[in-house]
Amino acid sequence: MAAPQDLSAELAKFKDPKLARDLVHAIRAFSPESGATLMEVCGTHTVSIARAGIRDLMPEGTRLASGPGCPVCVTCNRDIDTVIALARVPEVTIATFGDMTRVPGSTSSLLAEQAAGRSIEIVYSPLDALALAQANPTRQIVFVGVGFETTTPLVARAVKRAADMGLSNFSIFAAHKNMPGALEAIVADPQLKVDALILPGHVSTIIGAEPYRFLAQRYGIPGVITGFEPVDVLQGIAMIMRQLHEGRAEIEIAYARGVMPEGNPHAVAAIDEVFETCTANWRGLGDIPGSGYRLRDQFAQFDAVRRFQPTIEPTIEPRGCRCGDVLRGIMAPSDCPLFRKACTPENPIGPCMVSSEGSCAAYYRYY
Amino acid sequence: MPPFQQGRGRHEASLANDIESRIPRGSDMCLAVPMQILEIKGDGMARVTAMGAEREAALDLTPQAAVGDYVLVHAGFAIEVVDEQYARETLDLIQTMADMVDDPLFNEAGEGVPA
Secondary structure, eight states, rough: OOOHHHHHHHHHGGHHHHHHHHHHHHHHHSOOTEEEEEOOOOOHHHHHHHHTTTGGGGGEEEEEEEEEEOHHHHHHHHHHHHHHHHHTTTTTTEEEEGGGOOOOEEEESHHHHHHTTTTEOSSHHHHHHHHHHHOTTTTTEEEEEOOOTTTHOOOOOOHHHHHTTTTTEEEEEEEEBBBHHHHHHHHTTTTTTOOEEOOHHHHHHHHGGGGGHHHHHHHHOOOOESSSSHHHHHHHHHHHHHHHHTTTTOOOEETTTTTTTOOHHHHHHHHHHHEEEEEEEEETEEEEEEEEEEEEEEGGGGGGGHHHHHOOOOOOOTTTOOOOHHHTTTTOOGGGGTTTBBSSSSSSSHHHHTTTTTTHHHHHHHH | OOOOOOOOOHHHHHHHHHHHHHTTTTSSTTEEEEEEEEEOOOTTTEEEEEEEEEEEEEOOOOOOOTTTTTEEEETTEEEEEHHHHHHHHHHHHHHHHHHHSSSTOOOSSSOOOOO
């Protein structure tokens, strides 16, 4: 085995400016004269592209559109209201990733609920939520399960561990979603003209390349699974441009150090053990069959909604907010009338301005 | 009612942010940081390190991981072992692509025709 320092040196090369410059030239050489719209469908890519200024390096006619890749952003108002309703159950402590606390629901947010005295804990890992449950036997810990395939197996493992421990004061709000279902909705929408997809890196670490093949085969859309360093992103775009140039539509992997073609079978098995797919409602995309995960019957006692049957307020969509159009790549954040005026990170109206992975927040910070 | 026992969440989250601020890239939901395994403990947890910071990661999803391996760590779990050979092969591939611009058929304006 090579010395470990070797790999860290290799990893540093994925930030090398010289390599990045050369790749920009390759992208320019391959890009179609008629222009092309590439959609990135991972919030972490949205941030990488904005932070590294990659949009400005693209040749004329090339548009980089952001898709429905920010988990907090695609969570519909009804689901956010449900979490808020759970927070109002007296014995419940909500354990959540930080991004969720500031997202406005119909009339409140978790942060507002916390200010009103409800118990909200920000955790880094679902295992921290388990630890909270063990340390606080008189409290009911509800973990907010949002996120794509990257996060779903972790939450599945937390549920399985809770079941193995016989932990009766732990449950989850299950709102996990999977990426391929949303991508089909995007490419099948005649209103959207997406020529190619920059496919998510760490979602693909879990599911591999196979679940995307139909995009190339049935819809003729090339896709490249892409990493997150600036050189990774440029390499992904260069491989897409090359496919467009050669008239190919295939699913390729530009992030082979983190993605096996078959994915991580242990993680897929962890999801399958605890969850089954169901119809999910996405902000901006509506109901998509098979794109959500719910707990299997044998783990149904860990379903917080079933356990507490909270009263959920009627859903009100934020007035004038165009998050739905931003999430479908129809509208750039800066084209929304509320952007930088009524809607800012300090006073967000829609979720795309709240989450650090949201397109609106990325545009606000970097453009 | 007994006092609420604060979790490690806040501390861990700030540590994660700290690491992420030094590794220049995005936020938390699908972010995974390559970290090296220092020690594997009996309970399936590993001590991992990156950029001088140490953390714990569960190895449920990467039972094949060994001490010295780099793993992608996301929200307290290793989700994959970073493949050393593929890291090198990708760099070679990128270099090949980048080198194409030196081909006389290419030029900076991008009007060249790839061979």
